[in-house]
Amino acid sequence: MKSILITGGAGFIGNHVVRHFVNKYPDYKIVNLDKLTYAGNLETLKDIEQAPNYTFVKACITDEDQINKIFDDYNITDVIHLAAESHVDRSITDPLVFLRTNILGTANLLNAARNKWSNYKDHIFYHISTDEVFGSLGDEGLFEETTPYDPRSPYSASKASSDHLVRAYHHTYGMQVKITNCSNNYGPYQFPEKLVPLIINNIKYKKPLPVYGDGTNVRDWLFVTDHVEAIDLVFHKGTDGETYNIGGNNEMQNIELVHVLCDTVDRHLGREAGDARSRITFVKDRAGHDQRYAIDASKIKNELGWEPQVDVAGGMEQTVTWYLANMGWLDNVTSGAYKEYYAAHYS
Ligand code: NAD
Numbered sequence: 001m002k003s004i005l006i007t008g009g010a011g012f013i014g015n016h017v018v019r020h021f022v023n024k025y026p027d028y029k030i031v032n033l034d035k036l037t038y039a040g041n042l043e044t045l046k047d048i049e050q051a052p053n054y055t056f057v058k059a060c061i062t063d064e065d066q067i068n069k070i071f072d073d074y075n076i077t078d079v080i081h082l083a084a085e086s087h088v089d090r091s092i093t094d095p096l097v098f099l100r101t102n103i104l105g106t107a108n109l110l111n112a113a114r115n116k117w118s119n120y121k122d123h124i125f126y127h128i129s130t131d132e133v134f135g136s137l138g139d140e141g142l143f144e145e146t147t148p149y150d151p152r153s154p155y156s157a158s159k160a161s162s163d164h165l166v167r168a169y170h171h172t173y174g175m176q177v178k179i180t181n182c183s184n185n186y187g188p189y190q191f192p193e194k195l196v197p198l199i200i201n202n203i204k205y206k207k208p209l210p211v212y213g214d215g216t217n218v219r220d221w222l223f224v225t226d227h228v229e230a231i232d233l234v235f236h237k238g239t240d241g242e243t244y245n246i247g248g249n250n251e252m253q254n255i256e257l258v259h260v261l262c263d264t265v266d267r268h269l270g271r272e273a274g275d276a277r278s279r280i281t282f283v284k285d286r287a288g289h290d291q292r293y294a295i296d297a298s299k300i301k302n303e304l305g306w307e308p309q310v311d312v313a314g315g316m317e318q319t320v321t322w323y324l325a326n327m328g329w330l331d332n333v334t335s336g337a338y339k340e341y342y343a344a345h346y347s
């Protein structure tokens, strides 16, 4: 029987992965390991917390003894590793926590797996990574799996390091590993430091809408459940040692995306057209702001048959609908340990 350790399951993408695996695979035991930093919230998983194949463990991935014990206690057979410090702006103001969690934490998990697993071919260590490891694009071109790494923020450098460690354990010890590098996710349960929920929240409360620089930076937006489907496929059918890029085929300039959110939220709230757009405020640019990310996802399409199902119009509509119906969730996650930081940066 599989006993899968999913790290970071109380975070944005992790909760969708945990819910999907718990519901779709009743024969798997799912162990959700999370430190519950400001970004992790168990309220998000209320609907599955009683499921017989689900367990939550509060732990830090950098704690060697605790992680080794969890591998033993739950007889962990596979790992889907999402736990990370994930917000680029925070990596600029406080880089060391990113290096500890994202690099040392990943190394610690790999090593616990190395200690525990005797036949690597029976086990999978799957690392969920980012397209930011490839650096920044100009107007043309796409990131491919073979694009050389060129991380440019403390966050992306830490994720690049963790990818390299995963590959090192594959080449050195023969561990079965998989890596996916994904573009910007959006959807329900995303912490409102990230652009999409931040803008929705600020529109709702009639606050300024901060757009960095001139708003021409481009991101490739992927609805989170499309990402989860890709993770399921790669976990079950991806090739040992391979990397797959995952993207939404939805490139947009930030300012275009903010306009879509303004118009959608205004419509939902019955406000006058242009009301939210009038509060767009161009603010000081992010230090080292990557200009453009764009993914070539043809490998996962050709080899595993995955393609995103949700276009950006439908996905943003669903996302706005969800946030406006769940403002209580937003209020709760911004009222805990994160309150001061949130108030200082986003009020
Ligand atoms: P998130 O910040 O919403 O969640 C991260 C989770 O990890 C939180 O629940 C947090 O409590 C937990 N965590 C943090 N430090 C920990 C530690 N030391 N020990 C145990 N748990 C810890 O992040 P997310 O947006 O859901 O991203 C999940 C993963 O996907 C990350 O590895 C990220 O790099 C990657 N990724 C994210 C995106 C995106 O657009 N959000 C895109 C590509 C890849």
Ligand code: DAU
Pocket: 086, 087, 088, 089, 129, 130, 131, 132, 182, 183, 184, 185, 193, 194, 195, 196, 198, 210, 211, 212, 213, 217, 218, 219, 254, 286, 293
């Ligand atoms: O590309 C994948 C990455 O996407 C993930 O690896 C990261 O974990 C995730 O945080 C995300 O990184 P970004 O920096 O692209 O996401 P963020 O939502 O912070 O910003 C999206 C864009 O919007 C970026 O160009 C910066 C800009 N921005 C962001 C904020 C928070 C603004 O203009 N204003 C804002 O207030």
